[in-house]
Amino acid sequence: MSKELGKILIIDDNEDILLAAKMLLKKHADFVQVEKNPGKIPFLLNNDTYDVILLDMNFSKDTTSGKEGFHWLDQILEIDPNAVVVLITAYGDVEMAVRALRAGATDFVLKPWQNEKLLATLSSAVRLKKSYKEVENLKQAKNQLTSEINKPFGEVIGNSDSMLRVFNIINKVASTDANILILGENGTGKEVIARAIHQQSLRKDNVFINVDMGSITESLFESELFGHKKGAFTDAKEERAGRFEIANEGSLFLDEIGNLSMSLQSKLLTVLQRREITRVGSNKQIPIDIRLICATNMPLYEMVESNEFRQDLLYRINTVEIHLPPLRDRAEDIPQLVDHFVKVYCKKYRKPLLRTAPAAIKKLQKYHWPGNVRELQHALERAIIMSDNELLQPTDFQFLVHKNEQGEVDLSEYDLETVEKMMIQKAISRYSGNISKAAKSLGLTRASLYRRLEKHGL
Numbered sequence: 001m002s003k004e005l006g007k008i009l010i011i012d013d014n015e016d017i018l019l020a021a022k023m024l025l026k027k028h029a030d031f032v033q034v035e036k037n038p039g040k041i042p043f044l045l046n047n048d049t050y051d052v053i054l055l056d057m058n059f060s061k062d063t064t065s066g067k068e069g070f071h072w073l074d075q076i077l078e079i080d081p082n083a084v085v086v087l088i089t090a091y092g093d094v095e096m097a098v099r100a101l102r103a104g105a106t107d108f109v110l111k112p113w114q115n116e117k118l119l120a121t122l123s124s125a126v127r128l129k130k131s132y133k134e135v136e137n138l139k140q141a142k143n144q145l146t147s148e149i150n151k152p153f154g155e156v157i158g159n160s161d162s163m164l165r166v167f168n169i170i171n172k173v174a175s176t177d178a179n180i181l182i183l184g185e186n187g188t189g190k191e192v193i194a195r196a197i198h199q200q201s202l203r204k205d206n207v208f209i210n211v212d213m214g215s216i217t218e219s220l221f222e223s224e225l226f227g228h229k230k231g232a233f234t235d236a237k238e239e240r241a242g243r244f245e246i247a248n249e250g251s252l253f254l255d256e257i258g259n260l261s262m263s264l265q266s267k268l269l270t271v272l273q274r275r276e277i278t279r280v281g282s283n284k285q286i287p288i289d290i291r292l293i294c295a296t297n298m299p300l301y302e303m304v305e306s307n308e309f310r311q312d313l314l315y316r317i318n319t320v321e322i323h324l325p326p327l328r329d330r331a332e333d334i335p336q337l338v339d340h341f342v343k344v345y346c347k348k349y350r351k352p353l354l355r356t357a358p359a360a361i362k363k364l365q366k367y368h369w370p371g372n373v374r375e376l377q378h379a380l381e382r383a384i385i386m387s388d389n390e391l392l393q394p395t396d397f398q399f400l401v402h403k404n405e406q407g408e409v410d411l412s413e414y415d416l417e418t419v420e421k422m423m424i425q426k427a428i429s430r431y432s433g434n435i436s437k438a439a440k441s442l443g444l445t446r447a448s449l450y451r452r453l454e455k456h457g458l
């Protein structure tokens, strides 16, 4: 096991001091390097890492100005800005020591030192070095995570008039801090648009945090969003920051905001009004600086009418609204989307770049896409995996629902699996994406509906 003081470097021109320090410290340190000549500092620091450096202030004979000490302190910090330097000063030089602290030294000890005092000073300096290292590691981890989290989903595809209008709004609002509400059916690309706004905003180098409000339980809501203190409740083993705090200086995307219960809506509203949060179990208020983007597939205005959604919360989150049209209303986007997903999946499954027959595109444009772009994406992924040809044909999209002349679905053409899928799509669309209501209407539990959604790739 390594000793408490780790690796120490002592630089002093007085050999007696070096010897005394080494004798004392080697019991408490893994390694003690002593050096008479400060000129060796650059060599030593460039070839090794020390947990703490003990540095004399005066080296030339009869000097007391400390000038040399300041010079070497600068040199050390230039080579290693995180170095922990404890200065050795003569009694009466406290004023100089204070100046050295301002110049970047960590602490100082007075000569002649008391052994206990020296050990205590060095041990707290080493602890400081450890926490510097931890902060540095955390910063690096945060940067890595930020770039992971902020990885663009890829391009936002679309050339229909309605999508061009959406792009126009994004261009206008991205660089402001306006709260944005994105409305649209499941799979229309609400999250893609939220990420695009973040990417074009002034906060793009900070995090984009995505919270699915539909999957957070009532009891965990506050701790997930606002964090908690250690011991605030039985499972709170560690102090933890919530999503609001993590998103600080970045963008916070609250997806499925229409699924929040009235009591959670009030809690959210309070935080958005005050722009500060309090961790569960604490009474310290923490200011938050976030750009808020919300999304839902629920009819929020109707929900306000029926007292299911707070009007004041709606007005707080909808400074700018973006309506994403369903894919069936923008069939012009389909050729571009098909091109895009064919490229993505041919690359993913290491296939030569397939082409799509015009008749297949026509078939895709006629379909009503209840699962919107996500369904198109899955349809193409499946077709690319299964296809043995270089050209995707209409038959590669067999599973699509056929409608008769009257626009009704003709069930006789389908197997049981397909009918099940269609029933689920219909129920979800009828209840505007509300899983609980759709499950109830199908006579299923929420869990078994989720299992079926996954099975059918919805």
Ligand SMILES: Nc1ncnc2c1ncn2[C@@H]1O[C@H](COP(=O)(O)OP(=O)(O)OP(=O)(O)O)[C@@H](O)[C@H]1O
Pocket: 153, 155, 156, 157, 158, 184, 185, 186, 187, 188, 189, 190, 191, 192, 193, 255, 297, 373, 374, 377
């Ligand atoms: N315009 C687009 N360009 C490229 N890809 C898109 C576009 N719109 C949607 N997608 C893709 O479709 C899938 C669904 O998109 P996204 O998750 O953003 O939809 P959503 O509206 O947030 O869905 P949900 O309501 O289910 O959360 C994603 O894989 C996304 O990459």
